[in-house]
Amino acid sequence: MIEVHELRKVYGERTILGGITATFEKGQVVALVGPSGGGKSTLLRCLNGLESFDGGRIAVGGDVLIPGGARVNRAALYRVRQRVGMVFQQWNLFAHRTALGNVIEAPVHVKKLPLAQAAQRGRELLARVGLSHREGAYPHEMSGGEQQRVAIARALAMDPEVLLLDEPTSALDPERVGEVLDVLGALAADGLTMLIVTHEMRFAREVSHRTLVLHGGQIIEEGPSKEVIDDPKHERTRAFLGLDRK
Amino acid sequence: MVAFGPVSRLWWVVLLAMAVLSCHGRAAPTSALARVRAAGVLRWGGDIQGGEPYVYEDSEHGGRLTGFEVDLANALARELGVRAQFVQNDWSALIPTRERGTFDMALNGLEVTPQRVGRVRFTRPYYIFGARLMARRDDASVQPSLASLRGRRVGTLANSFSSELLRNVAEIVPYEGVEEPYIDLVQGRTDAVLLDDIIATRYGEPKPELRVVGDLADGYYSIAVRPAEAELQQALDQALGRLVARGELERILRRGNIWNDRQRRLAVWSDGDQRQMLGTAVAGQHFGWSHLVLFAKGALITLRLSILAMALAIPLGLALAVLRLYGPALLSRLAGAYVELYRGTPVLLQLYVLYYGLAPVLKLGAFPAAVLGLGMNYAAYEAEVYRAGIQAVPRGQMEAALSLGMSLPLALRRVVLPQAFRLALPSVTNDFIALLKDSSLVSVITVVELTKQMTITSVDIRSWALPGALCALMYFLMSYPLSLLAQRLEARLARS
Numbered sequence: 250m251i252e253v254h255e256l257r258k259v260y261g262e263r264t265i266l267g268g269i270t271a272t273f274e275k276g277q278v279v280a281l282v283g284p285s286g287g288g289k290s291t292l293l294r295c296l297n298g299l300e301s302f303d304g305g306r307i308a309v310g311g312d313v314l315i316p317g318g319a320r321v322n323r324a325a326l327y328r329v330r331q332r333v334g335m336v337f338q339q340w341n342l343f344a345h346r347t348a349l350g351n352v353i354e355a356p357v358h359v360k361k362l363p364l365a366q367a368a369q370r371g372r373e374l375l376a377r378v379g380l381s382h383r384e385g386a387y388p389h390e391m392s393g394g395e396q397q398r399v400a401i402a403r404a405l406a407m408d409p410e411v412l413l414l415d416e417p418t419s420a421l422d423p424e425r426v427g428e429v430l431d432v433l434g435a436l437a438a439d440g441l442t443m444l445i446v447t448h449e450m451r452f453a454r455e456v457s458h459r460t461l462v463l464h465g466g467q468i469i470e471e472g473p474s475k476e477v478i479d480d481p482k483h484e485r486t487r488a489f490l491g492l493d494r495k
Numbered sequence: 496m497v498a499f500g501p502v503s504r505l506w507w508v509v510l511l512a513m514a515v516l517s518c519h520g521r522a523a524p525t526s527a528l529a530r531v532r533a534a535g536v537l538r539w540g541g542d543i544q545g546g547e548p549y550v551y552e553d554s555e556h557g558g559r560l561t562g563f564e565v566d567l568a569n570a571l572a573r574e575l576g577v578r579a580q581f582v583q584n585d586w587s588a589l590i591p592t593r594e595r596g597t598f599d600m601a602l603n604g605l606e607v608t609p610q611r612v613g614r615v616r617f618t619r620p621y622y623i624f625g626a627r628l629m630a631r632r633d634d635a636s637v638q639p640s641l642a643s644l645r646g647r648r649v650g651t652l653a654n655s656f657s658s659e660l661l662r663n664v665a666e667i668v669p670y671e672g673v674e675e676p677y678i679d680l681v682q683g684r685t686d687a688v689l690l691d692d693i694i695a696t697r698y699g700e701p702k703p704e705l706r707v708v709g710d711l712a713d714g715y716y717s718i719a720v721r722p723a724e725a726e727l728q729q730a731l732d733q734a735l736g737r738l739v740a741r742g743e744l745e746r747i748l749r750r751g752n753i754w755n756d757r758q759r760r761l762a763v764w765s766d767g768d769q770r771q772m773l774g775t776a777v778a779g780q781h782f783g784w785s786h787l788v789l790f791a792k793g794a795l796i797t798l799r800l801s802i803l804a805m806a807l808a809i810p811l812g813l814a815l816a817v818l819r820l821y822g823p824a825l826l827s828r829l830a831g832a833y834v835e836l837y838r839g840t841p842v843l844l845q846l847y848v849l850y851y852g853l854a855p856v857l858k859l860g861a862f863p864a865a866v867l868g869l870g871m872n873y874a875a876y877e878a879e880v881y882r883a884g885i886q887a888v889p890r891g892q893m894e895a896a897l898s899l900g901m902s903l904p905l906a907l908r909r910v911v912l913p914q915a916f917r918l919a920l921p922s923v924t925n926d927f928i929a930l931l932k933d934s935s936l937v938s939v940i941t942v943v944e945l946t947k948q949m950t951i952t953s954v955d956i957r958s959w960a961l962p963g964a965l966c967a968l969m970y971f972l973m974s975y976p977l978s979l980l981a982q983r984l985e986a987r988l989a990r991s
Binding site: 297298299327330331333334335337339341342343344345354355358359400403404407 | 889891892894895896897898899900901902905909910913914917
């Protein structure tokens with residue numbers, strides 16, 4: 250589904266991604282974990298072209314992104330972004346649109362879906378994230394958890410083949426984390442392909458099929474989630490998971 | 496004044512303020528002549544914009560003040576045993592400023608008109624001019640008579656002797672400079688120009704496209720002092736008489752290249768001539784319904800002009816802001832240059848360039864030029880307001896839009912700009928209020944809007960207080976509702 254080959258990104262002297270090679274299979278849920286600054290979010294943002302990169306290539310289905318950003322990749326970028334949905338840590342709901350307005354914006358204006366059809370599908374998606382009763386609410390009238398669930402519905406409205414989630418629960422109040430994880434668990438159960446950057450180890454262990462540990466711009470460990478999280482091989486992973494202190 | 500019922504309290508406050516201001520100048524010493532002698536300085540008011548040969552800065556001699564009126568003022572001061580000192584003052588405001596006492600006399604091609612006779616005290620004339628009619632060489636329909644001008648567009652200086660002749664005859668196009676009327680005549684924006692022969696000789700006759708139709712009447716340049724200052728007037732009359740008798744005035748006029756046979760009458764000027772020149776002073780008209788109608792028309796033009804200019808400034812400013820932030824490098828830099836150029840130069844100059852400077856290639860009417868000039872100027876300010884608005888929209892909004900597969904233009908149109916515009920709306924409303932008042936600048940390109948109407952009326956009725964107060968009130972009535980709107984918008988923005 251997604252193939253990343255020797256992906257490199259540098260900021261001046263600093264190497265953010267030091268040659269990442271990975272394959273993400275259709276129907277799999279993959280967790281990206283690791284300490285802050287390890288390159289998890291940057292990798293995710295490269296996958297849908299919000300960040301450009303300096304070396305390597307990314308293939309999403311048949312569409313290939315190469316170094317050089319929007320200037321060289323414009324057509325491929327639009328196709329990739331329609332195949333890949335994105336959910337942000339800070340939700341980024343359109344502040345001037347209602348919940349339903351946020352969900353149908355792209356289907357109507359990018360996919361050119363008739364309004365009635367888009368609205369019907371939008372309501373189904375809001376129901377799926379448990380927010381039917383909030384379709385007329387504006388972002389500033391909703392809690393963080395509600396906003397994040399709308400953001401998930403908004404991304405799903407474009408029927409992405411893969412959903413990228415960048416620390417979807419990090420900015421939420423603790424009592425709101427559960428409602429978002431429940432939605433994600435249900436999506437995983439439905440067979441949606443997802444790539445989640447997360448610090449919720451219990452969630453990663455129970456829901457994701459595979460876990461990748463990023464550190465210093467490298468994948469230092471990967472494998473089935475239960476193995477990686479319960480019995481990491483790499484000392485850095487052990488330190489990150491706090492297992493050495495036992 | 497019954498018509499102003501609901502706002503009458505405000506009205507009186509404004510009126511009182513104007514009255515206080517206009518009283519200020521009346522507390523001068525009893526004898527102006529004594530004051531001049533005591534100070535050893537005769538201060539005379541003029542406008543160097545009037546140009547050659549009156550009073551101007553000689554560029555070949557380091558901008559030294561030159562002109563036949565400079566020579567005359569110096570000669571008069573010598574006769575009074577004092578030194579002359581020039582005070583620069585906008586020509587159209589010479590008489591009101593004179594009343595404030597900024598200078599002792601106004602000496603700058605001031606023509607004796609019935610309106611002015613009622614308001615100042617004139618000395619005997621120092622120059623006799625002809626009101627010279629000029630038309631385009633290819634237009635034979637203009638004849639040397641006022642009757643042939645009926646209903647035609649005729650350019651002249653506002654509040655001049657010539658404009659008095661044209662009153663109720665032709666459609667007067669009022670100018671503030673002496674070169675512009677002839678530029679517009681060549682361009683076909685007017686049908687004829689009626690102005691003093693001195694002006695016609697220097698600014699009209701050199702243009703090969705124009706011809707002299709004829710002189711319609713004799714007029715007089717006199718020195719103006721305040722009505723109460725008879726003593727100063729008599730001293731100046733006597734001084735002038737001595738200059739004429741000694742042939743010095745003739746020498747001054749010859750040096751200025753403006754001597755002609757008309758001036759021989761100055762040597763035999765009698766009290767009878769003076770009485771005839773002054774005529775019967777027309778009593779100041781009362782401010783009446785007809786003036787009110789004119790004011791309403793002026794206000795309507797101001798409003799129409801401002802709305803159209805803003806309707807141009809908003810989309811143009813938006814395009815500039817978007818190009819500057821998201822356009823390709825070259826266009827982005829061009830948009831930046833546009834903004835800096837239009838913000839960094841006076842709008843008055845921009846109007847001049849647009850209307851007169853570009854006239855040979857772009858023949859715009861006065862009103863379209865005014866809309867275009869103000870609109871293009873305000874677009875620069877709007878561009879900066881929108882740029883600030885766009886930059887205030889969180890980056891995540893754009894990223895979310897792009898991640899949904901939107902193109903940059905679509906993301907701007909659907910997501911970023913609607914939010915930026917909401918942030919910018921209070922500033923835009925404030926800019927519109929500023930534009931409403933800046934629109935008075937377009938009188939330099941002959942559009943008679945509210946402020947210009949005020950100055951014209953104030954000459955008619957010999958007072959600035961009432962027209963000034965009414966003009967201020969009308970601007971206020973137009974801008975205050977907008978101000979309230981801006982406040983409400985800001986409050987709503989602060990809530991969300």
